[in-house]
Amino acid sequence: MIVRLGLAQINTTVGDLKGNVTKINEYIDLAEKKGVSILVFPELAITGYPPEDLVLRTGFIKDNLSALEKVREYTIDKELLVILGFVDFDFEIYNAAAVLHNGEKVAVYRKMHLPNYSVFDEKRYFSAGKKALILRNKNLRIGVNICEDLWVPSGPINEQTIFGANLIINLSASPFTAGKSRKRLELLSTRASEYSCAIAYCNLVGGQDELVFDGLSAVVLPDGRSFIARGFEEELFITDLDLDIATRYNLYEGKRKSFKANAELEEKEISFTLRDNIEFLTSHRIAEGIEEIFNALVLGLRDYVKKNGFSTVTLGLSGGMDSSLAACIAVEALGRENVVGVLMPSEYTSNTSIEDAKMLAKNLGIKTLTVPITAIYHSYLGTLSDAFKGREQDVTEENIQARIRGNILMALSNKFGWLVLATGNKSELATGYATLYGDMAGGFAVLKDVYKTDVYRLADYFNRTKKTEIIPRRVFEKPPSAELRPNQTDQDTLPPYETLDKILKLFIEEGLSANEILEHGFDNNTVNFTLKLLKKNEYKRRQGAPGIKISRRAFGKDWRMPITNDYNTTFMDGENGD
Incomplete structure (x- = not known):
């Protein structure tokens, strides 16, 4: 019993119902030409994911249902079975999957397990479904579920396999974080093995604000084999599945027959063409480590720029590492013709920094503008001389320079319609080593x-x-410096980045307290100093540009610390602090 399965790993745009429907129909046509029997789209393919507060608007929900109707009509006289995500509605709204066949909506499954952690807020928007779903075609039994339903140990796969499902189809929108793709595949393999079934997992691809979806849709068999779609790009991934493998595996190994059904089950009979030979069994490599992070940054930037109607980006080129890397990512994402570097030297900018910025631009082949700021800076100092009379120069004068540069970049953005890229990194944002309305100015923070x-x-x-x-x-070799005063380096103010980053990761991503961080070999003063900086600069981060999430916990919707906050995160009279 062989079924040709197509996983339509598409890049949708939130709210672009017309564009999403057009893309869905194009993939239906392509799948039909390829002889696909079952075509699966990602979670909420009609609306894009996550639609957030759009689903609180009744007009949007109705338009989403109308868009689904257009897809349903498009399946008239088509043999393949189409399963795609949409927002369902009766008296409440549901994250749902529609099953379409030959112009009919033959079944609807409503997501039963709603994630409400990290970047997910689904309980804010959706009600949970109560019925598991099985589609029957002769000896083929298909269980349909959505994303989180597969991750929980007692999800609907339990009921579906108890009642004979040999293929589980999971519609997903699983955001990228570094190292997650391998763990995700391992979990799919575990589920396929313990429930003696094949699993077809269709994941979204593309960037949506700070989230990136990496694709890597997969078909996993209970014997441990897996077939993986491409990462970070659209694809119609086709696999011919011999589902007798699941039957034989169940006979040999058994499934968890002690499981009991905990939810209602809905079954639907449906007829579509099965095959008698295998033609498609392909698989792609999973990028890991620094390669997958780079790919995520490129995709996230490309989609943010294009989906928000921009074509060209601009950024300040200081000759330092952050702006250099940001420019490289921008060229990879958008092409050299769509990136403009701006050199804004001051009296403190070294000749080597200017040379390095120009050499980078030449190597990348991007256009540059040079706008010196020394005269503007001294004009500021002259204007403020009476107000500042009797005060020594300090960080105020440094920040004026950064804000002049931010002003220049925003002026170019206004004049030419370019999107300004802020180039600051997570270490700087964590410690406040960035100037609000200065180098933090911009529409998107790629790093x-x-x-x-x-x-x-x-x-x-x-x-x-x-x-x-x-x-x-x-x-790579010169010490990092903001070059806002003579002979300045970052380490005049901050601990060495190797030390700083380890402390920040332990606190932000691992959730360790100050005293627990000490157990990793750091000294009291460094830990205390770092965590005080992290806490006191929350107000800055709240006003920063959105940026691409690549870690377990990113600043943004994944980090919701109160600005007004009197809880001490450092050491308190020998007691533990969180």
Whole structure:
């Protein structure tokens, strides 16, 4: 019993119902030409994911249902079975999957387990479904569920396999974080083995605000074999499945027959063409480590720019590592013709920094503008001289320079319609080593979730993939500096980045307290200083540009600390602090 399965790993745009429907119909046509029997789309393919507060508008829900009707009509006289995500509604709203066949909506499944952690807020919007679903075609039994339903140990797969499902289809929108793709595949293999079934997992691909969806849809068999779609790009992934494998595996190994049904089950009889031979059994490589992070940053930037109606980006080129890497990612995402670098030297900018910025731009082939700020800076100082009389120069004068540069970049954005890229990294944002309305100014922060040490790793990876020094070697070797005063380096103010980043990761992503961090070999003063900086700069981060999430916990919707907050995160009279 062989079924040709197509996983339509598409890049949708939230709210673009017309565009999403057009893309869905194009993939239906392509799948039909390829002889696909079952075509699966990602979670909420009609609306895009996550639609957030759009689903609180009745007009949007109705338009989403009308869009689904257009897809249903498109399936008239088509043999393949189409399963796709949409927002269902009766008296409440549901994250749902529609099953379409030959112009009919033959079944609807409503997601039963709603995630409400990390970046997910589904309980804010949706009600949970109560019925598991099985589709029957002769000896083929298909269980349909959605994303989180498969991750929980006692989800609807339990009922579906108890009642004979040999194929589980999961519609998903699982956001990227570094290292997650391998763990996700391992979980799918575990589920396929313990429930003696094949699992077809169709994941979304593309960028949506700070989220990136990496695709890597997969078909996993209970004997441990897996077939994986491409990462970070659209694909109609086709696999011919011999579902007798699941039957034989169940006979040999059994499934968890002690499980009891905990939910109602709905069954629907349906007829579509099965095959008698196998033609498609392909698989792609999973990118890991720094490669997958780079791919996520490129995709996230490309989609943010294009989906928000921009074509060109601009960024300040300082000759430092952050702006150099941001420019490289921008060129990879958008093409060199759509990136403009702006040099804004001051009296404190070294000649080597200017040379490095120009060399980077030449190597990338991007256009540059030079707008010196020394005269503007001294004009500010003159204007403020009476107000500042009797005060020594301090960080105020440094921040004025950063804000002048932010003003220039925003002026270019206004004049030419360019999107400004903020180039700060996660280490700087965590500690407040960034100027509000200065270098934090911009429409999108491409390195917002990348620690400084990882910025260097990404830059090295980029140069290695290009087999030449696009980013000049001197940028790697010179001490990081904002160059806002004579002989300034970042380490005048901050701990060494190797130490700083480790402390930040332990606190932000692992949730360790100050005293627990000490157990990793750091000294009291460094830990205390770092966590005080993290806490006091929450107000800055709240006003920063959105950026791409790549870590377990990113600043943004994944980090919701109160600005007004009197809880001490550092050491308190020898007691533990969180």
